[in-house]
Amino acid sequence: xxxxxxxxxxxxxxxxxxxxxxxxxxxxxxxxxxxxxxxxxxxxxxxxxxxxxxxxxxxxxxxxxxxxxxxxxxxxxxxxxxxxxxxxxxxxxxxxxxxxxxxxxxxxxxxxxxxxxxxxxxxxxxxxxxxxxxxxxxxxxxxxxxxxxxxxxxxxxxxxxxxxxxxxxxxxxxxxxxxxxxxxxxxxxxxxxxxxxxxxxxxxxxxxxxxxxxxxxxxx
Amino acid sequence: xxxxxxxxxxxxxxxxxxxxxxxxxxxxxxxxxxxxxxxxxxxxxxxxxxxxxxxxxxxxxxxxxxxxxxxxxxxxxxxxxxxxxxxxxxxxxxxxxxxxxxxxxxxxxxxxxxxxxxxxxxxxxxxxxxxxxxxxxxxxxxxxxxxxxxxxxxxxxxxxxxxxxxxxxxxxxxxxxxxxxxxxxxxxxxxxxxxxxxxxxxxxxxxxxxxxxxxxxxxxxxxxxxxxxxxxxxxxxxxxxxxxxxxxxxxxxxxxxxxxxxxxxxxxxxxxxxxxxxxxxxxxxxxxxx
Numbered sequence: 001x002x003x004x005x006x007x008x009x010x011x012x013x014x015x016x017x018x019x020x021x022x023x024x025x026x027x028x029x030x031x032x033x034x035x036x037x038x039x040x041x042x043x044x045x046x047x048x049x050x051x052x053x054x055x056x057x058x059x060x061x062x063x064x065x066x067x068x069x070x071x072x073x074x075x076x077x078x079x080x081x082x083x084x085x086x087x088x089x090x091x092x093x094x095x096x097x098x099x100x101x102x103x104x105x106x107x108x109x110x111x112x113x114x115x116x117x118x119x120x121x122x123x124x125x126x127x128x129x130x131x132x133x134x135x136x137x138x139x140x141x142x143x144x145x146x147x148x149x150x151x152x153x154x155x156x157x158x159x160x161x162x163x164x165x166x167x168x169x170x171x172x173x174x175x176x177x178x179x180x181x182x183x184x185x186x187x188x189x190x191x192x193x194x195x196x197x198x199x200x201x202x203x204x205x206x207x208x209x210x211x212x213x214x215x216x217x218x219x220x
Numbered sequence: 221x222x223x224x225x226x227x228x229x230x231x232x233x234x235x236x237x238x239x240x241x242x243x244x245x246x247x248x249x250x251x252x253x254x255x256x257x258x259x260x261x262x263x264x265x266x267x268x269x270x271x272x273x274x275x276x277x278x279x280x281x282x283x284x285x286x287x288x289x290x291x292x293x294x295x296x297x298x299x300x301x302x303x304x305x306x307x308x309x310x311x312x313x314x315x316x317x318x319x320x321x322x323x324x325x326x327x328x329x330x331x332x333x334x335x336x337x338x339x340x341x342x343x344x345x346x347x348x349x350x351x352x353x354x355x356x357x358x359x360x361x362x363x364x365x366x367x368x369x370x371x372x373x374x375x376x377x378x379x380x381x382x383x384x385x386x387x388x389x390x391x392x393x394x395x396x397x398x399x400x401x402x403x404x405x406x407x408x409x410x411x412x413x414x415x416x417x418x419x420x421x422x423x424x425x426x427x428x429x430x431x432x433x434x435x436x437x438x439x440x441x442x443x444x445x446x447x448x449x450x451x452x453x454x455x456x457x458x459x460x461x462x463x464x465x466x467x468x469x470x471x472x473x474x475x476x477x478x479x480x481x482x483x484x485x486x487x488x489x490x491x492x493x494x495x496x497x498x499x500x501x502x503x504x505x506x507x508x509x510x
Contacts, residue, residue: 001221001371001374002247002250003221003243003244003247003364003370003371004261004265004367006221006332006366006367006370006374007332007341007363007367007370008330008331009330010265010268010329010331011328011329011330012326012327012328012329013322013323013325013329013338013435014323014324014335014435014436016331016335019326019335020331020335047433050433050507051432051434051489053283054282054283054284054432054433054434054436054506055283055434055435056283071268071328073328125380125382126331126333126334126379127331
């Protein structure tokens, strides 16, 4: 937190958690997919489902998926904007379980190239968010740092490959999380960095044997 | 960020720097940005506050239909010169409504500290600027004062209604605006901290009870009391009237009051005005329309 979280952000109302946070969840999903989104199935949980309409949470999520920022005055008209941009979306109500944050949304999306992804994000208040699930894997990152998400086979050496690449590029790791479905199954690495990771380094990672998918989120 | 107003004041005395500068320098160090970049950013936030007031659209209503158009009603009434709170105060009231209604109608505002309390700071600051003919640079410095106060409240207590009730939102906004107003009127650090303490004390225990869970009723009108409380607290402090309880202790008391509040009174829409028969009927009607 810094003083610009106290006086700020500049945002479209009415609620930092239900509107600005929802835009940020949409933004994060778009960046994680890494391309324009063609279809999105949006599932609202808890308070997002109960009071989302009155807070414009639905319009805010779609605005985020379209890449609008939290202070973009087109947010209230995002549905019309989506139509123009060819983004097809549907809303549903869901229960993500008792452990899920009350302000959570699950988004199942498909990009223009056919790339698919599903993510669960929660709005924690004050416009801060957390992404807690990607493609069924539990993760935990805030979107405040440049973040690399690597899906790979659970086998020796991948962590070393990734961290030595980051060292080579003089990128400092802020946090690092590892998850896997089971020994030798699918694994996911979530690395929050202090510096931006260049696109060619991400491409290099994606080509490594055993690496299935590389996602990148930049807070910029 | 600083975690105590006493620490900020001590640093002011030690370095002979003003309150706003002490707050700015600490943030520049922590966020690794230059003083110039920080100042430009803060100035753009003040600009956005002014725009949130100027861009009020008197024809808009919120998605639920519960709020909108009231600021214009008050402005028309003000024109008759019949208001009890005349002159300066009447302008503060109109602005607080304008910005808070704009927020409910999905217009662009500055969350200060939250979206629900976004009307308080612009109502006080813009009206002071107009009345005293101050520069935007001076207003920007006042925003540092406000953010320093808000930062201490965030660190020691909370700025979220869900955690601390409305005292944490409108109360904090009011304390921040009171300190900023004292700065703009030439008061010293002790007076700024005292105005903050008085403003918080006056709204201590205020519950967060939004009808249908929306940032509309009673939030919009509470921005008016937050702004009016800020200017009366600032005037008390500028007259040399100090808070009997030290400002940091007032903030700690606000935190403990927040923790003693039943969950129904902390943004759950289950207590206070939200739980009245009319509040529940409105919530039910909105649910059926979803």
